Amino acid sequence: MAQTVLHKANTRGVANHGWLKSYQSFSFAGYYNPDRINFGALRVLNDDIVTGGMGFGEHPHDNMEIISIPLEGELQHKDSMGNIATIKAGEIQVMSAGTGIYHSEYNSDPNKPAKFLQIWLFPNQRNVKPRYDQILLDNSDKRNEFIQILSPNANDAGVWIYQNAWFNLGSFDQNISQSYTVHQKGNGVYIFVLKGKIQINGQVLDARDGLGVWETDSIEVKAINDAEFLMMEVPMEF
């Protein structure tokens, strides 16, 4: 019998720093909820809005897989490995922090907010050599199917990370239903709705709701209306 945990959008932590508004699905910085620390290896899911011209100054990370998915606008990335890049909607960025990196992320457009998802996973190896990558997601004509954007495999679709995790984006038309098959026994899936309304295992999810499902081999996703969502399959034990 599948187990589930529901995180309604309006129950997330909220941090408003003026230049940054962050909606946090799991405990982060000043938001502490002992019932919301992580979902398996998924530790951070922040839904961030960065004011035009502002951003995250240089700061460190280690031993964490950090994935950014821009939703609107763009961010300029710089890091201690010498990478300078701009990421925008339709792309995905990944950093394996490993033994340690410094980076900054700024919204380079002074007139437009940048909206992005900041996702952190515990790695399956500690102290790896830090790495950075970003790719353009070519999913413009792929509606009504799961589009893989991340995996543990360097030669598979999307970016790769040091964790047995698979991420898929979905853009479904109303009433489309698809079954997602879990890649690895023991993994759970956390579904985060970006737009519209979907139904999973009888549970209706609205925009920005999150649902964790585990102890199941497959998950039925049905779009109640036109909807976009992110599915994050992660190990529950790691």
Next chain:
Amino acid sequence: MALIEILIVGTNKPIMQTIERLINKEGSWKATIALSSEDALKYASAINFKLVLLCAGLEEEQLLNEKLLKLKSDLPIVKHYGGGSGLLFTEIHQALALF
């Protein structure tokens, strides 16, 4: 109230200094940096730490873990993730509550 002494062990000095600064900002916590396993064992012999955070860059984490527990068998030792990020306080609060 007595300070809660926290030993942080890792090889990346700038990151360790960031973690130290964040911990010390919390009034009741005090961090001590060890940049090597040898230093960690030396400091753990001298100071009554309530918690050890194993940070990045340590080649023999498990061995250090075992040696620290030989010094003090009930010493809470946890692996730190994130590098002084928004996870640090939750990590410490959880560890202190758990042990």
